[in-house]
Amino acid sequence: MLFIVFAMFLILLVATAVVVFVAYPYRGSEVPGAPWFGDAVRRWSNRLKPLSEDEQRGLRDHSRR
Incomplete structure (x- = not known):
């Protein structure tokens, strides 16, 4: 049970990082409240x-097979 909780926490952490990356640094903006995250x-x-x-x-060729 503890492993499942830890895995779900890790999944949510990675998903949040991806969403924040797409919303701010990818577009050239600073992350509000966490400029260190955008730099990293x-x-x-x-x-x-x-x-x-x-x-x-x-x-592409490999995915079509």
């Missing part, structure tokens, strides 16, 4: 490498 998310998202055209095409 921007640093994290800058580390991610976007997919190249070949990688995107490969994913």
